[in-house]
Amino acid sequence: MFSDSSLLPIIAILPFLGALVPGVMIRAGRTACASFTAIPTVLALVMLGTLAPGVMDGTVYRAEIVWLPQLGLSASFFLDGLGLLFAGMILGVGLLITLYARYYLSGEDPMGQFYTYLLLFQGAMLGIVLSDNILLLLIFWELTSLSSFLLIGYWKHLPEGRQGARMALTVTGAGGLAMIGGMLILGNVVGSYNLTDILAAGDQIRASDWYAPALILILLGAFTKSAQFPFHFWLPHAMAAPTPVSAYLHSATMVKAGVFLMARMWPALAGTDMWFYIVATVGLVTMVLGAVIALFKDDLKALLAFSTVSHLGLLTMLLGFGTPEAAIAAVFHIINHLTFKAALFMTAGIVDHEAHTRDIKRLGGLARLMPITATIGTVAALSMAGIPLFNGFLSKELMLHEAAHVTWYQNPWIVGALATLGSLFSVAYSLRFIFHVFGGPVRDDYPAKPHDPPFGLWAAPAFLCVFVVLIGVAPFLAQPVVRMAAEAVTGEELSFYFKIWHGVNTALLMSIAAIVGGVILLGLHRYLDRLWIAAPRPEAKTIFDGLIAGVVGWMRGITGWLHHGAISRYLAVFVVATLVVGVAAFLGGEMGQQTRALTPIPPVAPLGWLLLVVATVLVVVHHRSRFRALVLIGVIGLMISLGFVFLSAPDLALTQISVETVTILLLLLALHFLPKETPVESSGGRRFGDAAIAIAAGVAVAGLAYAFMTRDFNSISDFHLANSKSGGGGTNVVNVILVDFRGYDTYGEIIVLGIAGLAIFALMESLLAGPAGRRLRNADYTLDRSKDRHPLMMVVATRVMLPIAMMVGIFIFLRGHNQPGGGFVAGLVFSIALLMQYMASGFAWTTRRQRLEYHALIGFGVVIAGLTGVGSWFAGRPFLTSSFGYFEFPPIEEFELATAMLFDLGVFLCVLGAVMLMLFGLSRLARHAGETVNKEPMEYDPSNAVAAATTRERR
Amino acid sequence: MEILVATAVGALTAGGVYLILRLRAFAVILGMAMLSYAVNVFLFSTGRLAINAAPILTGYEAGDYSGYTDPLPQALVLTAIVISFGMTAVLVMFSLGAYLEAGDDRIDMDGPDTLPDGEAEVTDGAEDAAHLTIEIEPKESGA
Structure with missing residues (x-):
């Protein structure tokens, strides 16, 4: 039903809509531009006029667009006498200013911009006087600061204009921040952010302990906006604006916003x-x-x-x-x-x-x-x-x-x-x-x-x-x-x-x-003026500039101390700060009782633990010799995979071990170009300090993990166990969670992975085009290399293994829904199988046989996964709802097909494409480094050698 | 068993934190890798430890799920493992690019005024930059 109240949001939104027009209409000429600026103002005035008689009779119009009612957030407007007076003034003077500015601004000024800013400002002011929700009011309040900044600095070529605009923004913006605090306190005291409720709760507010801070903070906002002493100094500097702006902002509207707010809050705060x-x-x-x-x-x-x-x-x-x-x-x-x-x-x-x-x-x-x-x-x-x-x-x-x-x-x-x-x-x-x-x-x-x-x-x-x-x-x-x-x-x-x-x-x-x-x-002015000029008086601008410079210097000092360009310092600060916060939280809270008995330690576990810890220590000790550190990292990864097997996480074990493989390959490839040793750079004292930080972090995390593991708490996991078979059609609950229950998450994650792959590719492209590429091409080589880069045994072995590895990959993929496996692992297994070909048979040989671009694989992966999700719309269900059925193919026994499998295919393709693109990018570097490419899969062909030997013999 | 896992996580965290505080990119990459292990195992352990209780349903029995471990952290960690690979790869590529552009793989900015006190013995990166040496195989073998 249409009621008069529903005009309110329209009035509030009209100037903002209208602000879009002048920028375009300026092409039609200055008069047309001004006319189109006037239209939303006139429309809003007319609507206001239809409501005016009701308001005069004492009606208060209200309109509310509910957004987050749980948090008290809604776009609510109301119009009473005060609001009507101000809205009328804002719109009426706005109209006059539109006319005046049309003749005032010269041909060189960008008039379209001016009218756009003007309407933005007008909309922000209207919003302030019409808001019924103080949070909404705050938004409009900040908008006036921002749009007035644009208007005051409209003559961008004048330094006074820019400085004045900055000063106005700083002062009114700071006041606005204070006011946000005050308004939030007010809302908390009353229990509602609705202005109507707050105005009705004046006694409660004045009796509250929080009255003084709320009052002071809100007044700070009002005083800065309305240029009250000692914040008055910004207003004269804002006079660098074109006169229409001064006439509008500094007589009728912006500076009156503070007065309006005090008048508005009068019933709640005054007295x-x-x-x-x-x-x-x-x-x-x-x-x-x-x-x-x-x-x-x-x-x-x-x-x-x-x-x-x-x-x-x-x-x-x-x-x-x-x-x-x-x-x-x-x-x-x-x-x-x-x-x-x-x-x-x-x-x-x-x-x-x-x-x-x-x-x-x-x-x-x-x-x-x-x-x-x-x-x-x-x-x-x-x-x-x-x-x-x-x-x-x-x-x-x-x-x-x-x-x-x-x-x-x-x-x-x-x-x-x-x-x-x-x-x-x-x-x-x-x-x-x-x-x-x-x-x-x-x-x-x-x-x-x-x-x-x-x-x-x-x-x-x-x-x-x-x-x-x-x-x-x-x-x-x-x-x-x-x-x-x-x-x-x-x-x-x-x-x-x-x-x-x-x-x-x-x-x-x-x-x-x-x-x-x-x-x-x-x-007496003539004489007094001489005295005035001779008399010393504080210059507000100098004080203000000094204050700002002081604050900037102070902040720069803090930032420079925390993060002075050395990321190691920054990371140390970060770790220590996290530790301090964690310890503070720990000391401030109370620890629950241990509720779980410790799981018994099987005899083999300590051995794995020992390997892992020793490898960790060795990585730290030997991190300077980088190859050794890589080998040791591999040991850690293996131990963790074993730990996953042992602790009932077969899927994780599979993933970890395949990721481990590609990670080591990646790091090895990268190390090819990097120095092989890390020089000693930090002093003993610094290393000792870092070690102290590291040990503290380790102890804290260990304690947290232990506390976590020995206590029970409720989780939503039983839901997944209960619905995995009946709802998702699979018995491997982890996989069902990935492709079904939390399919949206997975969808996002494969996109992230795909983006990472593409980012690496792009980075590599730009690197090779720049000085890095030139440097690579002119690089020296110091190490001798093997005469047989692609040994026969390895070439043959990897080729024999390729179909087997693919088979394993497909098997892992297909069983994924019911048994450990799935798209992630299958994608990684496939990548490893392909990488082996690159390593064994060489880059050129493998690339020639590659029919599909890896970028395309990523794209297909994301599209297939997305389309699977969209498919469920046609079945009238939300995005990514999976469905499944059982089919019987004569030679095989009963067979289950689920749309989730299609989704998993997308995951598979995306993982494969991303991983391959990353490693592919690295291997391309090698070619730019002047490395020769083998034409044949094997550079050293033993059959040639045999033939040569035979020829020699014959001779 | 809980003690072993907790101490292992602690050791990995400590090693990782120590390494990310080093001054060279490669050490930082190693440190990040170790921190990823630590975080992944930690997240996994929030589902509590269980032996021989993989979340692969066998009897489809309803109601009693005590025989299975918590599958949710596993699912989260699985994607985390893959994503951390992606992160490591991007990190490696950044440091490689920085090394090739700048000629050294130090992670801190240059300039004496930006370096913290007590680290005066930093080698001059400009020298490396002028003459990049990649220790790879020579162009052609001796033949």
């Missing part, structure tokens, strides 16, 4: 002393500090950036007060700030665009040259100053009223006084914006001759100015929206009326003081 002292104080400090710095900034955008910092501080402070009245003021100011600040940013952009400078000291007198822009800028700036009849005045009055009634640490006037001071500076820099840019005489030294821009550029700020004036003159128009959002913030019914004239009260007096003081301050 404690801790909240008040942290939030209100930080807000107050930020407000005053931002306003003071803004007055002394000559760059128009820097002025506006610090003014934004100041106004965000104001909002934060209001939310920090924790009273419903303050929340109303905050919501009202969010709307007002959006209208005048976005308009001001756009005005600054127009000035920059037309006069080619944003330096206030180089501007002035623009009112005559660009009257439209000047009007827009003046209206918006007056509102920012808080002059009556503009909307900024109304919310500033409310703020001052609240500030005047707050007691901060038993001091009833400090907050009010500082708020007035902030407003005073706010008036000063607003008026400076008006008089120093538009006022004064017309100059003749502008970098470009300024004039009013085309309609497209001033339409958006003019539209916003309409709201500035409309709300300023008739505040009751904004009342329903503010009430709706404020009720959503506080969660209680509110009744209030906005009026322009409240009579002469404290707030009005404070306002008048601020305006008068601001005008005086502006008059």
